[in-house]
Amino acid sequence: MPDTDLRVHPTASPRLSTLLGVPIREDTLTTNQRGEEKPGIRKRSQEMLEKLQEVLRKALGPEEVVLYVARCQAPVSPFEQLTFGWYIYYVTATVLVFTNRRLLHFDVTRKGTWKRMLRTVSWGDIDQAKVTGWLSKYLELKYRTGKKERYWRLSREDGNKIKVLLDAIFAAGGRESTAAETVTSLCPDCLAELALRVYNCPRCGLVFKDEKTMVRRSLLIPGGGYFYTGHWFLAVGDFLVEAYLLVLVIVFALFAVGALVDTSTEPGAAPLAGGTAWIAAGFVAAILAVEKLLTIHHCKRFVRAFVPSK
Numbered sequence: 001m002p003d004t005d006l007r008v009h010p011t012a013s014p015r016l017s018t019l020l021g022v023p024i025r026e027d028t029l030t031t032n033q034r035g036e037e038k039p040g041i042r043k044r045s046q047e048m049l050e051k052l053q054e055v056l057r058k059a060l061g062p063e064e065v066v067l068y069v070a071r072c073q074a075p076v077s078p079f080e081q082l083t084f085g086w087y088i089y090y091v092t093a094t095v096l097v098f099t100n101r102r103l104l105h106f107d108v109t110r111k112g113t114w115k116r117m118l119r120t121v122s123w124g125d126i127d128q129a130k131v132t133g134w135l136s137k138y139l140e141l142k143y144r145t146g147k148k149e150r151y152w153r154l155s156r157e158d159g160n161k162i163k164v165l166l167d168a169i170f171a172a173g174g175r176e177s178t179a180a181e182t183v184t185s186l187c188p189d190c191l192a193e194l195a196l197r198v199y200n201c202p203r204c205g206l207v208f209k210d211e212k213t214m215v216r217r218s219l220l221i222p223g224g225g226y227f228y229t230g231h232w233f234l235a236v237g238d239f240l241v242e243a244y245l246l247v248l249v250i251v252f253a254l255f256a257v258g259a260l261v262d263t264s265t266e267p268g269a270a271p272l273a274g275g276t277a278w279i280a281a282g283f284v285a286a287i288l289a290v291e292k293l294l295t296i297h298h299c300k301r302f303v304r305a306f307v308p309s310k
Helices: 039-059 079-092 158-173 211-220 224-229 232-257 273-303
Strands: 016-019 024-025 066-073 093-099 103-108 114-122 126-133 138-145 149-153 184-186
Touching: 024 039, 039 066, 039 093, 039 103, 039 114, 066 158, 079 093, 079 273, 138 158, 138 184, 149 158, 211 224, 211 273, 224 232, 224 273, 232 273
Parallel strands: 024 066
Antiparallel strands: 016 024, 066 093, 066 149, 093 103, 103 114, 114 184, 126 138, 138 149
C-alpha cells in the first residue's frame, strides 16, 4: 500500500499529525491542489471529521492516515434522479474520506451527521479513477469487477485536489487489492464486511432492514416502505397519495356493483355505473400499482445500503 508519508505535493513535505484523535496528513488535508494552506479547507475538513471522528478512530488501520475529506452526492441512476426529484440531494448526501489505503464512503444527512451506513474500497480494487467535469466535478470509478460508479456534485476545489491525490496514489504503486475486487459495505458497529442482501452482521449479529419486510409493508400499507426505511417526508407524502388512490378504487368499485348510485350527473347524462365504473376503478388501480412499484424500487436502494434496525 502507499506509505503514510506518500509524497503528494512537490512543494510540501509530508506532515503526519492527529486531529480529534484521527491520524491525518496536514499537508494534504488542509491544502488545495497546489499544496497551499487554505483556512476554508481546514475549517470544512475539521467540521466533517468532528462528525465522523468516533467511527474513523475505529476504522483506520495502524498504518493508515486520512489524506482528504470531501462532500458530494453518491452514485445514482438517471431514473432515480428523475423520480426522487429534489429529495435526491438528501438521499445521496455523502462524505468521502481518502486515506493512503482506501476510499471510505459515509452516508450522511444534509447537515453531515453520519447515518450509520458505511462503504469502503481498497485502492487496489479500483481499476480506473478519474475526475471529470468543469464547474461541478465528478469522481468516476471503475472497479476490478467491471462495475462503474460516479460520485457527483463535487466542488471544483475538491475535484481538483482529488485529481492530484489520485495521481499520487496510483503513481506510487503497491496498492493492495481484496477478494471482493469492488466496493463493499461495513457493519457500523464492528466494521465487519457485509454480504450483499444478507441483512445481519456475521460477526456481531447486528440486524438490518431487509427487502422482504420492505416489500410486504410497501404493498400492504400506504407509504409503508418509506416508513420502514426511515424516510418520513417521503412516507407521509406517499401515504396521502396512496390512501387517496385506494379510496377512489373502492368508490368506483362500489359504483360498479351498484352499492352506490351516482346522483351527481347532469340531466340526460349517463350515471357512473357498470362497465364505466369498472374501467375507472381499473385505471386508478393501475396508477396505484405503479406508485407502489416506484416505492419498492426506491426502498430497495435504501435497504441494500444496510439500514440498521436499531
